[in-house]
Amino acid sequence: MDSLDEMLGLTPGSTLIRDLGLALLAGLAGLVAGRIAQVALKRLLQRLPPNTLRHAAVDAASLPLVWALRLAGLWGALELLLSRGEAAALQGLVGNLYLATTVALATWLGVRIIGEASALWAKRASGTEDTFDDQLVPIVRKTAKVVLVCVGGVMILQNLGYSVGSLLAGLGIGTAAIAFASKDTIANFFGSLVVFVDRPFQVGDWVEIDGVEGTVEEVDLRTTRIRTFANSLITVPNSKMTVTEIQNWSRMKKRRIKLEVGLTYDTKPEQMRAAVAAIREIIASDERFHHDFYLVNFHEMAESSLNIFCYLFTRTTNWAEYMQVREDFLLAVMDAMAQLGLQIAFPTRTLHLVGAQPPGAPPAMLRQTPL
Template sequence: MDTLETLLRETFLGISLGRFAAAFAILILSLVLKRVFSHFYDRVVAPLAQKTSNRYDDQFLQGVKNPAGFMVVIAGLFVAVQVLHLPSEPMDLHRFAGAVLKVLVTFDVAWFLLNMVALLEAYLAQWVTRTESTLDDHLLPFIRKSLRVFIVFLAFIMTVQNLGYSISGLLASLGIGGLAVALAAKDTLSNIFGSIMIILDRPFHIGDWIKAGEMEGVVEEVGFRSTKIRTFSKTLISVPNNVIANTEINNFSRMPKRRIKMTVGVTYESSPAQMRRAVDDIRAMLKEHPAIHQEFMLVNFTDFGPSSLDILVYCFTTTTVWGEYLEARQDVCLRIMDIIDGLGMEIAFPSRSIYLRGGEQEELPAASGAKA
């Protein structure tokens, strides 16, 4: 027994072997506690999370498990260092051990944050599957890689600082280099931010008929850098996303209904009774038409034109599809022609009538159709 006590009093680097033995025992205990924590997680915590319908809590706890277990070991190392009472002369071992512990904590926190990036990616991946655009599919890997690079860079900076090195010079050089890269990649960065704005604002989807400035057509693809628009002449326009994000966009596909606006001109030979009957019949026809929206419509005799009596027809179709809209507009026009013809009236067009008086001819503006 005395031999053991004498052995424990022996010193190495100014530290007794008894303190080394205590520190080693603490490390072994921390490893045992880590195994206990893992066992508790696998048998108790994980089954509780699996009972919920939400799969994100399972992934969150899985991301916490390993960093938390490693933190138990770091705590054991911290207690062991305190027990050892490391000397500061001739080498400052206590400060060095503290710096190593800070580096390990930084590594553990970065490990946890990287696991949370994976959780965020899983959540965003489910969100982007609900959209028609392929832009967010391209943007998701970029967000994941950017976050991971940022976390690793931040962990590196903190590690350098914890080891006692100055990071001001490094940050200054990185600032100059970053400024040069930013200037060189200005257009690329503006397209990236334009893509993000399109994702957040969603002014259009694939297949929408839009007009952006002088560009008009159907959106065919929304990419990470540009948006492709198929014009009605079948050419393909690739527009940078930063241009799209800063341009007024008219989305015709978002119209709940399409407008029909026309002026029907009849000849001046039409009587007031015929005009009243024509207005009433056109209005009744629109009210019975299956393709016309019944919420709002106008049919009125509005003007005495230069060559016609003008009837305003203003209504909306129930469909917004371009082809179906044209079919509905055509049917409305034909039915109006039938009404005008049935009432013995004529569609007017610009013309002139020539009247002869006393051997002289006088040309006057016409007030009727093709009569002379």
């Protein structure tokens, strides 16, 4: 370069201007190349069919590739400026930074590929009947990202001149403190193993865990997310899965209806028998109920009513459908009691006063007692 400058008759000042110009051109070339790649990749994505592996791969690689071209122009400009003798000492540091940046871009690319691939996997898993793969997707996604970022971080530290072996040896001094601080994380990890091995619930199940009731939205290595019926999102640590009771309402094979029909005390025995028979007929004639076992019996003379005990099960376990079946059953019972001329009782109390005036008698005189 120096001999070429002498042949061209360039002075140190003019060579500096030349190097600055070339560096500026290199930087602009990187920006232009990045812009061209951005437009080309955007058009390519529009032509590719969505929800395919090719579309996911191009979408994942687009941003890292654009930034790689931009940074290539930047590093080219720095290389031109640092080739001058007065800045040659910085070439080693800039070279290490270049390698570290390359590793960072590769790690970013890998993380984006994992994200796009897992999103595609999740869409396909949502179309299957088994929800186990729906639970597996976030676990695999987060685990792969953590491993990739850790490996990339180690390589970046090595390229920056740090001794990873010495760093890990230094961390060994505080192993006990780290283990104590991470005991909750370890407990959550084993809790997630319980969920995946025993499978007490799956994504989409209606569960009740430690007083939290709702629908399971996501299960990962640390927590389980439950969407309550009030539409709030509650995060439950997986460590609770090993020490608390889990009620999975979605695993019910049938739903129970348990109630009492109270009739007034003026109901005659033959009317009570007819009422019991009518309710049994309602259940037996409706295919929405299980007919292998149900109970309808006159079982109690309560304080203000004669109670008929009803114990039966619906075939559906869906909450909305169950509520409709229950409503239809109650209305049918009311219609049957009305046809029999019977009245549904309500809480009443009859008071018999000793020495009270008989009906139709004149009111008694009140005696005034002096104070």
